[in-house]
Amino acid sequence: MKPLILFSLILTLAALCVANLLWGSLDIPAHAVWQILCGEDIAAHPSWRFIIMENRIPQMATALFCGAALSTSGLLLQTAFRNPLAGPSILGIDSGANLGVAAVMLCLGGGVTLGSLSLDGYLLVICAAMAGALSIMALLVMLSSLLRSPVMLLITGVIISYVTGALISLLNFSATEEGVHSYVMWGMGNFSGISLDRLPVYVALCSAGLLLSVLLIKPLDTLLLGDRYATNLGIRIRLTRNALLLCTGLLTAATTAFCGPVSFLGLAVPHIARMVMRTSSHRILVPATMLVGACLALLCNLCSTLPSNGSLIPINVITPLIGAPVILYVILHSRKQ
Amino acid sequence: MIELKNLSTGYGRHTVSANLNATLQSGRLTCLLGPNGVGKSTLLRTLCGFQPPLEGRMEMDGKDMAQLSRKEMSRSIGVVLTERPDVTDMRASDMVALGRTPYTGFWGTLGTEDRNRVDEAMQLVGIAHLAHRMIHTLSDGERQKVMIAKALAQQTPVILLDEPTAFLDFPSKVETMRLLHRLAHESGKTVFLSTHDLETAIQLSDDLWLLSADGLESGTADSLSADGSLERFVSCNGIRFDAARKVFYLS
Numbered sequence: 001m002k003p004l005i006l007f008s009l010i011l012t013l014a015a016l017c018v019a020n021l022l023w024g025s026l027d028i029p030a031h032a033v034w035q036i037l038c039g040e041d042i043a044a045h046p047s048w049r050f051i052i053m054e055n056r057i058p059q060m061a062t063a064l065f066c067g068a069a070l071s072t073s074g075l076l077l078q079t080a081f082r083n084p085l086a087g088p089s090i091l092g093i094d095s096g097a098n099l100g101v102a103a104v105m106l107c108l109g110g111g112v113t114l115g116s117l118s119l120d121g122y123l124l125v126i127c128a129a130m131a132g133a134l135s136i137m138a139l140l141v142m143l144s145s146l147l148r149s150p151v152m153l154l155i156t157g158v159i160i161s162y163v164t165g166a167l168i169s170l171l172n173f174s175a176t177e178e179g180v181h182s183y184v185m186w187g188m189g190n191f192s193g194i195s196l197d198r199l200p201v202y203v204a205l206c207s208a209g210l211l212l213s214v215l216l217i218k219p220l221d222t223l224l225l226g227d228r229y230a231t232n233l234g235i236r237i238r239l240t241r242n243a244l245l246l247c248t249g250l251l252t253a254a255t256t257a258f259c260g261p262v263s264f265l266g267l268a269v270p271h272i273a274r275m276v277m278r279t280s281s282h283r284i285l286v287p288a289t290m291l292v293g294a295c296l297a298l299l300c301n302l303c304s305t306l307p308s309n310g311s312l313i314p315i316n317v318i319t320p321l322i323g324a325p326v327i328l329y330v331i332l333h334s335r336k337q
Numbered sequence: 338m339i340e341l342k343n344l345s346t347g348y349g350r351h352t353v354s355a356n357l358n359a360t361l362q363s364g365r366l367t368c369l370l371g372p373n374g375v376g377k378s379t380l381l382r383t384l385c386g387f388q389p390p391l392e393g394r395m396e397m398d399g400k401d402m403a404q405l406s407r408k409e410m411s412r413s414i415g416v417v418l419t420e421r422p423d424v425t426d427m428r429a430s431d432m433v434a435l436g437r438t439p440y441t442g443f444w445g446t447l448g449t450e451d452r453n454r455v456d457e458a459m460q461l462v463g464i465a466h467l468a469h470r471m472i473h474t475l476s477d478g479e480r481q482k483v484m485i486a487k488a489l490a491q492q493t494p495v496i497l498l499d500e501p502t503a504f505l506d507f508p509s510k511v512e513t514m515r516l517l518h519r520l521a522h523e524s525g526k527t528v529f530l531s532t533h534d535l536e537t538a539i540q541l542s543d544d545l546w547l548l549s550a551d552g553l554e555s556g557t558a559d560s561l562s563a564d565g566s567l568e569r570f571v572s573c574n575g576i577r578f579d580a581a582r583k584v585f586y587l588s
Contacts, residue, residue, distance in 0.1 A: 082423065218445035222438055225422040228387055233438040234411030280426045281476070283444070 002277060002284055005180055009246045009276075009291040013064075020060040025305050025312070026051060045232040051114030055192065058199050059301060060192030063191040066255045067265060067297025068290040072213050073251040075273070078173035079220050080244045080280070083154060084330055087254040087267035090304045093136050093162030097256035098187070099164040100132025106175035129257030135285075136160055137249030143243055189260040191301050202258050209251035213286060216243060220282040262297075263316050264323025269293040271330050296322060338365050339384070339402075339527060343393035346376060346383045351393055353379045356555050359546055359555040361506040361529050363403060366514075366521040367536035369531040369553075370570070371548035378419075380548065381499050384529070397495070398576065416487030417498040421480065422472075429475065429483045430468040433458055436490030458489035461524075462516060472478035478509035485516065489524075496520075498530035501535070509555075510534060514541040535571065539583050558583065 021037070022030055029050050035042060036052045070088060077086040088094050104125050143156055172180050194202055219240040222230040227237050255262065272281065273288040300322070304313045339361040348519070361367055363552045369379045379536035382388050384395065386402065395402040397413060405413065415436065424432075436458070437451040462482045472480065481501055481538040488496045498517070514534075518541050521528040532538050535565040538545065541559045545553045547561065547570045554566050561567045562580035568575045571578055 146353060152538075191528075216440070218438070218443065221445060224424045224427070225435060226418070226420055226434075228418055228420070229416070229422065229435075231387060231414045232385060232411060232414065233435065234407050235438070236407065272424055279428055280424055281431060 004278070005276060005287060006284070007152065007279075007293070009288065009295065011296070013291055015297050016295055016302070017060055017064065020063070020298050020301055021052065023305060024056055027160040029053070040111060047281075050187035054196055058194050058196050060298065061199055061203065062298040063193045063205055063301040064117035064294045066191060067300075069206045069209060069255045069293075070262060071273075071289045071293025071296075072210060073177060073248040073255075074268075074288065075270035075285060076213055076216070076220070076244050076248050076268055077234075077266075078187055079142065079223050080241060080248075081154060081224065082224070084271070085267065085327070086280050087263065088256075089161075089263060089266065090154065091136075091140065091157035092164065092251045093133050093140075093157075093212065093249060094256045095161045095164040096136030097129040097133040097253050098132070098261055101172050101186060102168045102183055103127040103132075103187065103279035104169040106179045107228070119186045126257040127139055130253045131292075132164075132209070133253030133256060134249050136141060136164075136246050141222075141245045178321040185314075187276065187316075188317070189262045189314045189316040190312070191259055191297070191304070191315060192312060193260075194258055201256060201277045207252065207255035209254065210246050210290065212243065212247040212250070216240065216247065217282045217286055220244075220286075259315070261316070262319060263318040265293060265296060268323040268326040269296060270297075271326050273334050338398055339529075340396045341393070342396065344383070344395060345392035346379045346388075346389050347391050348379075350390070354391070354553070357393070357548075357553045359529050359553055361495070361543065362519055363527045365543035366528045366541070367530075367544040368542040369529065369546045369548060370533075370535060370538055371531075375548050375550060377548055378499060381497055381531055385414060385416050385497055394541075398458060407495065407578075408439065411491070411493075413493050414495045414497060415491040416494040417484045417488050417501050419494070419499045419503060421504075422484075425471070425473045427472045428468065429464065429472060429479075430455060432458065432472055432483050433486045433490050436487040436571075439491065451470040454492065455486075455490050458486040461489060461520065462486040464487045475502045478506070478513065480508075481505065481513060482516070483560050485513075485520075495527040495529070498528070500531050500533070502534055504530055511539055514538075518532070518542070535585060536583070539567070545565070 020031055023230065024296060028051065032045070033052060033124050036049050042048050075089040076093060077088065078084055139160070172183070219230065219235045222233045222235050223240065231237055231275070270285070270289050270294050273285055273292045276292065277284050277288045300315055300318045303318050304315055307313060339356045341359050341413060344357040345352050345355040346357070350511065357380070369377055369380065383390050389403065434447055434455050437446065437447060437454060439449060441447060455467070461466060462485050464479065464482045466485060467475065467479060471484065475483065485501070499565070502513050503514060517528050519531065519542070520526060532541050543557065544555060545561055546560055547566060554561065555558070558567070562578065562583070568578045568580065575587065579586060
């Protein structure tokens, strides 16, 4: 039964990938898309090739990896802190990335949007986001040995979000109008910011994080019982916890830097995966979460191209529509138990 | 067999109990009794290896337990804790299977041997019929049995339980104690548990450890009531112990 569901998830993913290549703001007929993918040129519409290769393919890959990465990150955090409402945003990890990005965008002044930045400037934004997210992770790792209780760590995450939020407000206050605008646009979430030549870096970072999460499957299962039971079963708690935090930090930083802070996916997808698979075993949940996350992100990306005038709806307008009902369901469901 | 030699337990500079000397015998059920806050849980946590002893030694079959590796510990001591694992969507058999973690490989895949052990453990505890039920649909008593089966699947010579009967109704309390008694005798395991149920403990355990502010006294229920230790142990609370009938009266 479960392999069958996983298989149908893979099929759905493949279908959504194809759909993402076929549909976009501009109508390109399916046979033309196929021709372009096969390496042929369409003489009548030379721009189509550019749209497919430089726009739709990277956007599809970005959405796919962003969904998988954020969802996996959420699953790991929920297991690590044994809290169904944990997620990259709740622990303040993505607000750390936000702060890094805000510092670069707002301090460098106006005029720069992610699209128009040179490669140097682009890398700078990414490095800043990584630095921000990983320093928050480092802080959480440091505190995880001091604050053993999951509740305390969650509170810490909330406080971190407040502090970084305050710093970002301060940066916004003193920044130019253009700077604030480009930062706000980035903050709405976007799968179209990565071009084909920058894609490998992003894919490599996400893959590294996803691979690390797969390696943690066995200790993750024992963590479901709590730290003491896991210790008794021979698991190195400190090492596992630190590996988990590093992994979630990497996944969150990479996606936030490249796509902006995409909300709700990290929190909601693990719950959807649990509902679909009816298990809490990570051997099934980790791949299922990656697949569901990738599917949902691709679906959101499709929805974002719905306006016919060629503009894109920000991703963060769509994700809460999926995320909020799931979270409500989780809260109501857990109260029933 | 576990021996405590001048063991002191506590946290950092704060000593909870000092100079504990006692022996846990294999094939016997031993109950740890004591008022709240006297250090029962601290002693159990120290025995489980969750916190280091402040002084003294704990020896398992003559070997210093502090020297055991994490892997050796996980194959020597199985635990059942008071904290209820708050998991949903996990079958009882999967929970029991987690007890095989010290024996499975990198991915935690169960082999035939592991599956057999899991089935065996569930049969011993009498929960084979619950194998496919989800953990969150079980009653407290059933869930406690699943955790005991998990500890059995871990195939450790020693099983330590922290107040395993605390949240159970009276019939389940007796049933669980009987089960542990049977397991200790049939499998030759060392079974040690902390509890507040004096009468059940006195009637169903082989040995008693009485932990009080004055220290630790151990022995069989008969020897402890004969030398008046049990009477002293409870009398402070205005309770009288009838040594002959092994029951308590409010005085």
